[in-house]
Amino acid sequence: MTTRHSDSVRIVLFDEADPERFLVVDESDDLGNYKLPGGKFEDGESADEAAGRELKEEIGLTAEDVALQAVSVLVNQHDPTSKRHIYKGRVAAGKVIPTSEVANRVWVTRETVPESENRGHIIAALGQVSELPEPESFAPES
Numbered sequence: 001m002t003t004r005h006s007d008s009v010r011i012v013l014f015d016e017a018d019p020e021r022f023l024v025v026d027e028s029d030d031l032g033n034y035k036l037p038g039g040k041f042e043d044g045e046s047a048d049e050a051a052g053r054e055l056k057e058e059i060g061l062t063a064e065d066v067a068l069q070a071v072s073v074l075v076n077q078h079d080p081t082s083k084r085h086i087y088k089g090r091v092a093a094g095k096v097i098p099t100s101e102v103a104n105r106v107w108v109t110r111e112t113v114p115e116s117e118n119r120g121h122i123i124a125a126l127g128q129v130s131e132l133p134e135p136e137s138f139a140p141e142s
Contacts, residue, residue: 006082009051010038010121012129013059013066014090015107023096024113024122025058026104034106035118036125038087047085055089059105060097066090072128084121088129 013036015021024034037058041050047070052063066089074084096105106114110130113122 006040006079007047007050007085008038008040008082009047009054009085009087010036010125011051011055011066011068011087011089012036012071012125014088016090016092018107019090020109021093021107022109022126023059024106024108025102026106027058028101028103031103032116033118034114034116034122036122037102051085051087058099058102060099061091061095063089065095074124074128084125086125086128 013023015023023037025037026032026034038051038054039058041047042053045053048063048068051068051070055061055063055066055068068087068089071086071088074086075082093107098105108114110123110126113119
């Protein structure tokens with residue numbers, strides 16, 4: 001699949017001890033605008049590569065550390081020509097490692113997602129992963 005530079009990945013990362021909780025981050029360069037871990041593709045990256053890189057940059061873990069699975073692809077509401085690739089994973093809350101890209105990491109539930117311009121995106125991505133059974137694996141759109 002050809003990806004555009006404006007395509008992005010977002011990861012719904014659930015807490016192993018409490019599957020109702022998932023991680024949102026407040027990036028250092030965009031304080032107060034909580035979002036799911038992730039970001040834009042770099043040139044030539046696949047969705048899986050972008051998800052793995054963003055995990056490492058934002059929470060200090062690898063795709064293998066969190067049993068990362070591709071779930072779905074959403075059309076970006078701000079740019080209908082770009083796609084948002086949704087992934088999910090699980091990790092023990094104590095394993096998340098501080099990195100310089102993220103100022104705050106907060107474990108939330110659907111009801112406690114912080115108010116920010118990305119709240120709707122977070123809820124939409126959560127809807128994609130929480131209504132699905134636990135599969136052995138998902139393949140990204142090809």
